Each structure stands twice: as C-alpha cells, then as structure tokens.
Amino acid sequence: MISVEIRNSMVIFALATCATGLWAGPREADTLLVFRPSSKYFDDAYNGITAALEGSLNLRKYIVDGNTSPDDIGDQIDRIQPSMVVLMENTTVALYRNYQRKQSDDHSFPPAIVLMTLYVDSYLPNLKNTMGIAYEVPGITSLLHLRALVQAPIRRVGAVYSSKLESFFLDQKKDCLAEDIVLVGSRLEKEDLEPRTIKKALQQLLRKEKIDALWILNDSTVLTDKNVRRAWVPVLQRCRKPILVSVRNLIELGHFGVFPDHYSMGEQAADIVLETRESNWQLRGSNLRPPSSVLKIVNKLKAEPAKIKLNEEVLLEMDDIIE
Amino acid sequence: MKSWIKILVICALFAGSMTAQGPAPSLYIYLPSNIRPYIIQKRMETACPNLSITVYGHHRELDKAVKNKIPDAILALEPVTSRDHYDMFQPALYGTVGGKRYEELVLVSRDQTVDLTKISELRIGVVDILGRKNMRIMLARMLGAEIPNIKPVSRLEDLLSLLQVREADVILVPEPMVETYYKKRSRLPLRTNPIVGGAKMGLAVLAVREDISGTKRGVLMEAFKKMDANMNVILGVEQWEVP
Numbered sequence: 002m003i004s005v006e007i008r009n010s011m012v013i014f015a016l017a018t019c020a021t022g023l024w025a026g027p028r029e030a031d032t033l034l035v036f037r038p039s040s041k042y043f044d045d046a047y048n049g050i051t052a053a054l055e056g057s058l059n060l061r062k063y064i065v066d067g068n069t070s071p072d073d074i075g076d077q078i079d080r081i082q083p084s085m086v087v088l089m090e091n092t093t094v095a096l097y098r099n100y101q102r103k104q105s106d107d108h109s110f111p112p113a114i115v116l117m118t119l120y121v122d123s124y125l126p127n128l129k130n131t132m133g134i135a136y137e138v139p140g141i142t143s144l145l146h147l148r149a150l151v152q153a154p155i156r157r158v159g160a161v162y163s164s165k166l167e168s169f170f171l172d173q174k175k176d177c178l179a180e181d182i183v184l185v186g187s188r189l190e191k192e193d194l195e196p197r198t199i200k201k202a203l204q205q206l207l208r209k210e211k212i213d214a215l216w217i218l219n220d221s222t223v224l225t226d227k228n229v230r231r232a233w234v235p236v237l238q239r240c241r242k243p244i245l246v247s248v249r250n251l252i253e254l255g256h257f258g259v260f261p262d263h264y265s266m267g268e269q270a271a272d273i274v275l276e277t278r279e280s281n282w283q284l285r286g287s288n289l290r291p292p293s294s295v296l297k298i299v300n301k302l303k304a305e306p307a308k309i310k311l312n313e314e315v316l317l318e319m320d321d322i323i324e
Numbered sequence: 325m326k327s328w329i330k331i332l333v334i335c336a337l338f339a340g341s342m343t344a345q346g347p348a349p350s351l352y353i354y355l356p357s358n359i360r361p362y363i364i365q366k367r368m369e370t371a372c373p374n375l376s377i378t379v380y381g382h383h384r385e386l387d388k389a390v391k392n393k394i395p396d397a398i399l400a401l402e403p404v405t406s407r408d409h410y411d412m413f414q415p416a417l418y419g420t421v422g423g424k425r426y427e428e429l430v431l432v433s434r435d436q437t438v439d440l441t442k443i444s445e446l447r448i449g450v451v452d453i454l455g456r457k458n459m460r461i462m463l464a465r466m467l468g469a470e471i472p473n474i475k476p477v478s479r480l481e482d483l484l485s486l487l488q489v490r491e492a493d494v495i496l497v498p499e500p501m502v503e504t505y506y507k508k509r510s511r512l513p514l515r516t517n518p519i520v521g522g523a524k525m526g527l528a529v530l531a532v533r534e535d536i537s538g539t540k541r542g543v544l545m546e547a548f549k550k551m552d553a554n555m556n557v558i559l560g561v562e563q564w565e566v567p
Binding site for chain 2: 052053139141142145146148149176179180181262264265268269272275279286287290291293294295317318319320
C-alpha cells in the first residue's frame with residue numbers, strides 16, 4: 002500500500018515537473034550520459050569526470066562521429082533516461098541543439114553541461130536546460146601568469162581579433178583593467194581576414210601602439226593555415242615582445258601558452274553534476290563558468306633568442322618547458 | 325638487442341629501485357602547491373636517491389594509486405593522510421613551520437570585506453584535497469557553518485582566478501600566502517577576513533605503513549632528516565619532527 006502511494010506521488014511529482022518544464026530525473030539509479038568524440042584529445046576530461054564520480058552515479062558514454070544524427074542523440078536519451086547529460090565539442094553541441102529543436106515546446110530535457118566547446122556562450126541561448134564551462138581561459142588569468150613569468154613590466158597588451166569575437170574581447174578588456182592591464186585591440190572585419198591585413202594589424206600594434214606583449218586569441222578565422230604561414234610567422238619571427246598563445250598547437254609561435262587543464266575540467270564538470278544532483282537535478286548558479294584550472298607552457302627555445310628574461314622561481318609553476 | 329646489453333639494462337633498472345639494504349621504499353606524494361608535480365618529482369629524486377618516488381597532482385590520482393598498490397609511505401597534507409581509508413598509514417614525521425605543524429587559514433575577498441555571519445550564503449573557493457563530500461565536512465568544522473556553495477579547484481593559484489572572474493565571493497588560503505603570493509601577483513584590492521576562532525590546516529606529514537619497520541623505515545626517516553632547506557621549502561615546511 003505504501004509503495005503504491007509512493008508511486009502515485011512520484012507520478013504526480015513527475016507530471017508537475019513536466020508541466021513546468023523541469024526535469025524530474027529518474028529516481029532509481031542516477032545516470033550521467035556523456036556524448037563525446039572518440040579522439041584521445043577528449044580522454045583527459047572524460048577521465049577527470051569518471052575519477053570524480055566513481056561510486057557516486059552510473060556513467061554511460063556515447064561516441065559521436067560523422068554519422069551521428071540528432072535522432073541518435075534522442076534515442077540514447079530516451080533509452081537511458083539520464084539524470085544529466087555532458088556534451089563535448091562543437092559538433093556534439095550542434096547535434097544536441099538540433100535534437101532539442103525537433104522536440105515539442107513542452108518537452109522536458111535533462112540538465113546538460115557543455116565542455117571543450119569553443120565559444121560555448123554563443124550556443125547557450127539556443128539550448129534548453131543547459132549550462133557550459135568556457136573553453137577559453139580568461140585573459141585576466143592568462144595575462145597575470147605572463148606578468149609573473151616575465152621580468153619586464155606588462156601594462157599594454159595587443160591582440161588581433163575578428164569582429165565575431167568583439168564581445169569576448171571587450172569583456173576581457175574590462176576584466177583586465179582591474180589588474181592594471183590595458184588590452185589594445187585590432188579588430189578585423191570578415192572581408193579583412195587575409196594575410197596582408199593581418200600582417201598590417203600586427204605591425205601596427207607592435208610598432209605604433211607601444212604594447213608590452215602580444216596575445217594570440219583562439220580565433221579560427223584569424224588563425225587559418227594560410228594566415229599563420231603568410232602573416233603571423235613572418236611578423237612574429239622578428240618580435241622581441243613576449244607573446245602569449247591561447248591555442249595549444251600554436252605554442253611554437255609564442256613564448257608562453259596558457260590552456261585549459263582538461264582533466265581538471267572533467268573534475269569541474271563532475272562537481273557541477275553533483276551540485277545539480279543536490280538541487281534535485283535543477284541547474285543552479287551562473288550558466289557559464291570559466292575553466293577552473295590551467296596548464297602553462299613556456300617556450301624557452303623562442304624566449305631566449307628574443308632576450309625575454311624569465312623569473313626563475315615562476316618556472317617551477319610551468320607544466321612544461323620547451324627547451 | 326645483444327644479450328650483454330640486455331643484462332646491463334636489467335642491472336641498471338634493478339639498481340635504480342634498490343638500496344644497499346634492499347628494495348627502495350616506495351613513497352607517494354600529493355601536495356597541491358603551485359609547484360608542478362614533475363618538478364617535485366625531479367627534485368625529490370635528487371634529494372632522496374634511496375627512495376622510489378611518485379608524485380601526483382590530484383588527490384584522486386593518489387587514491388587510485390594507493391588502491392592499485394599500497395606504497396610504503398605517503399607524503400601529503402595532514403587532512404589527506406588522516407582520512408579513514410588511509411588508516412594503514414601512521415604519521416612518522418610532521419612538517420613544521422615556525423615550530424608549528426599547521427598554518428592559519430584566512431578568507432580573502434575582493435574589493436571589500438565580507439559579512440562572515442552570513443558565511444553559508446557565500447561562494448567559497450577552496451583547493452579540493454578530499455573530494456566534495458569530505459571538503460564540506462572539513463569546511464563546516466573549520467568555519468562553524470554548513471557551506472553549500474563550494475568552488476573547488478586543483479591548485480592554490482587557481483583560487484585567484486575565481487576572484488578575478490567573480491566566480492567566488494571568498495577564497496580560503498593559507499594566511500602567509502596572502503602577502504607572499506596573492507597580493508604580489510594581483511593588483512585587485514584583496515581583503516583579508518580572519519576566521520572567528522581561527523582555522524588551521526595541517527602541513528605535510530610523512531605517514532608510513534604500519535607494517536613497515538626496520539631498514540625500510542630507517543631509510544625513509546633518514547631521507548627526510550637529511551632534507552635540505554630548499555627541498556623543504558618546496559614541500560611547504562621548514563623542518564620535520566617526530567610525533
């Protein structure tokens with residue numbers, strides 16, 4: 002009799018939450034469903050999640066590839082009925098968005114968290130019941146590590162960016178002022194994203210704007226292979242100012258790189274899952290959080306010929322030293 | 325590979341994990357400072373050539389490693405070594421600074437001091453050394469209130485980022501580091517909020533497996549007794565004392 006009553010009250014609870022668009026989540030076994038690409042690149046974050054959630058809830062993963070459709074995403078969610086979903090990488094997020102679009106307006110979705118996705122903030126307004134961990138390390142964080150590492154003062158920092166990153170850049174500029182760092186931007190319109198204009202923008206920053214350092218943002222439209230080869234490499238070869246890089250595979254271009262720590266990002270996502278479970282599977286707090294931990298790499302091979310003097314004690318804080 | 329080269333390689337590997345008295349005692353280290361694990365590993369290997377050392381960067385990695393193969397000893401902050409599931413280890417040496425086995429902790433905020441009577445409403449940034457559940461218990465004990473909104477990070481340096489991007493209202497840090505690290509690195513108006521009644525964090529402890537005695541224990545203790553001042557600084561202590 003008691004069990005019937007519990008069942009009935011659960012049905013009422015489920016109906017109530019569905020009616021309000023909230024996700025009640027399964028009561029018996031809490032399951033986290035991770036949608037991720039197969040590439041090893043995503044292993045560290047996945048390992049961080051599994052390590053942090055071991056013994057706390059069930060973990061299932063689904064590998065997303067070129068053949069995955071929005072319906073495949075939906076089938077997995079229907080079949081597994083996860084308490085929460087993790088989405089890794091831009092393609093996965095786009096598939097999930099399309100899956101959500103295909104559902105009726107009153108459909109309730111499990112809470113979801115997005116990670117390892119570039120400029121996740123641009124996706125979030127179009128996703129229901131979803132939050133994200135930014136993939137971009139805040140400029141203020143990266144530049145403070147740079148300031149600690151190099152002996153020369155860092156007050157003015159230049160950056161070339163495309164107009165699509167305007168709001169990101171302005172946010173960074175505002176935050177950096179609190180640390181007495183002035184960001185000087187050179188904004189390029191869509192039609193100007195070619196080697197000649199990028200070269201000119203870089204030269205302008207380095208020669209006329211009297212910057213103390215250059216920050217290479219993770220901007221795929223500015224950093225195409227052609228632009229890197231024909232604009233960035235020739236100008237930066239002669240650069241004697243510290244260069245901060247935000248794209249891991251472009252560390253050879255600069256002297257210092259700050260990147261998100263994927264394992265810690267996985268742990269951070271797991272912590273958000275546990276936090277959401279405590280709130281009865283309702284997302285709480287800000288829907289976009291910065292990465293909690295970073296990896297720092299110094300490229301001494303480039304820093305030494307450029308005569309950039311480094312603080313020896315800060316080298317102990319580097320995750321890798323290229324020498 | 326020629327057989328004599330094979331023999332040489334095997335001998336070299338074997339010698340590397342042996343002391344004059346037998347197999348080198350194994351030591352796992354987890355100290356969440358800003359100094360990276362591979363640096364601590366290199367320095368410790370040089371300082372203690374008679375020990376087989378592995379350094380971890382996350383408490384979960386240490387847990388996993390201990391589950392897979394129990395070492396002869398672990399070196400970690402006192403709250404880590406005193407957990408229930410590490411009860412096979414007993415403190416053999418306590419790290420001290422200024423004669424104390426602990427350091428005071430304070431809450432650091434940005435712009436203005438915070439009202440600590442409403443501490444439960446604050447988002448508190450902490451270095452996660454025990455996992456969410458145990459960190460909650462530890463913080464409740466330290467701060468005298470339930471803290472529902474913890475912002476865990478892996479390293480002390482990550483705490484500053486939380487204040488910079490306003491992801492935390494306060495961060496819990498060792499008091500000596502406010503001047504020597506946080507105010508040195510940042511130009512934000514950082515405010516120190518002393519914790520009523522004080523809050524302390526045990527420093528590094530060398531905890532040795534209960535069943536380890538004789539030569540192996542002697543080798544471990546000797547290595548720490550001979551530790552030079554620079555290495556001790558990296559481990560966050562000045563000296564070592566017996567319980």
